[in-house]
Amino acid sequence: DSGVTQTPKHLITATGQRVTLRCSPRSGDLSVYWYQQSLDQGLQFLIQYYNGEERAKGNILERFSAQQFPDLHSELNLSSLELGDSALYFCASSVNAGSTDTQYFGPGTRLTVL
Amino acid sequence: QKEVEQDPGPLSVPEGAIVSLNCTYSNSAFQYFMWYRQYSRKGPELLMYTYSSGNKEDGRFTAQVDKSSKYISLFIRDSQPSDSATYLCAMSATGSSNTGKLIFGQGTTLQVKP
Numbered sequence: 001d002s003g004v005t006q007t008p009k010h011l012i013t014a015t016g017q018r019v020t021l022r023c024s025p026r027s028g029d030l031s032v033y034w035y036q037q038s039l040d041q042g043l044q045f046l047i048q049y050y051n052g053e054e055r056a057k058g059n060i061l062e063r064f065s066a067q068q069f070p071d072l073h074s075e076l077n078l079s080s081l082e083l084g085d086s087a088l089y090f091c092a093s094s095v096n097a098g099s100t101d102t103q104y105f106g107p108g109t110r111l112t113v114l
Numbered sequence: 115q116k117e118v119e120q121d122p123g124p125l126s127v128p129e130g131a132i133v134s135l136n137c138t139y140s141n142s143a144f145q146y147f148m149w150y151r152q153y154s155r156k157g158p159e160l161l162m163y164t165y166s167s168g169n170k171e172d173g174r175f176t177a178q179v180d181k182s183s184k185y186i187s188l189f190i191r192d193s194q195p196s197d198s199a200t201y202l203c204a205m206s207a208t209g210s211s212n213t214g215k216l217i218f219g220q221g222t223t224l225q226v227k228p
Contacts, residue, residue: 002157031214043158043202043218056213090157094214099146099206100165101214105157 003027004106006091012112018079021109025072025093031055032074033094033103034066038087049074050097078111086113117141120203120219129228133190137203137219140184144205144217147179149188152200152221161201162188193226200224 003026013019025032034046045058049068060066063081068074078085088108094101120137127133135149146165150158162177164170164186170177176189186205190197203219 002159004157033214033216035218042220045215045217048213048215056215058215092157097214098212099208099214102160102163103214103216105150105159107157108155 002104002106004091004093004104006089006106006109008109009107010110010112012114013081014114015081015083017081017113018077019081019111021076021078021089021091021111023074023076023091023093023106025074025091026104029093029095029104030072031094031097031101031103032068032072033092034060034074034076035090035092035105036087037090037108043090046076048097055097081113083113086111115140116220117217118203118205118219121222122220124223124225126225126227127193129193129195129226131193131226133193133197133224133226135188135190135201135203135222135224137186138184139186139205139217141205141207141217142184143207145208146206147177147186148204148206148216149175149177150202150204150218152202154199158202193224195226195228198225 005024046060048056092103149162152158178187200221202221204216
């Protein structure tokens with residue numbers, strides 16, 4: 001158990017809908033990362049927050065947005081869902097924001113868009 | 115062309131074999147190199163972490179980085195059935211932005227047969 005929690009574990013929804021994925025980092029970690037894992041694209045970095053502020057952005061679609069709250073938990077919002085958004089979404093956390101900080105991954109949320 | 119290339123396998127070996135997993139990359143800015151292990155339907159967990167070129171050993175695992183060839187390897191000695199998993203290489207670059215953005219390979223699926 002990494003100490004990172006994600007809810008829900010599974011999510012099934014329809015095209016065009018909007019969903020929210022939630023992540024609680026390990027106690028004491030200030031950085032939260034979101035990754036998307038699909039069969040064809042592998043594990044891809046979406047976005048990083050550090051202590052409530054956006055720190056880095058990857059190939060995150062405009063339909064997707066995220067935020068980190070004062071209690072350091074984070075939410076990833078996915079809207080106007082398409083079939084291709086079906087994937088595993090992982091949250092990771094680390095103590096600080098840099099490349100040398102070990103990232104601990106949560107168990108993931110499996111999103112299925114029908 | 116992807117920044118990080120990794121043969122997805124699958125790779126099947128008998129118990130006790132030495133396993134070699136490899137990644138190549140194209141971005142010279144990568145300075146930090148990691149290997150993650152991911153069991154089916156779980157989040158990735160950090161196995162090994164190296165900075166710049168050289169070797170690092172941890173028990174049955176050895177990580178090698180050859181920056182001149184842009185090539186990294188993970189060796190597993192005396193492989194066990196419990197090593198059956200997907201192994202992902204990951205890399206990050208230093209920079210003034212000081213982010214933890216990781217670029218992952220596609221992952222290699224390893225099966226160790228008893």
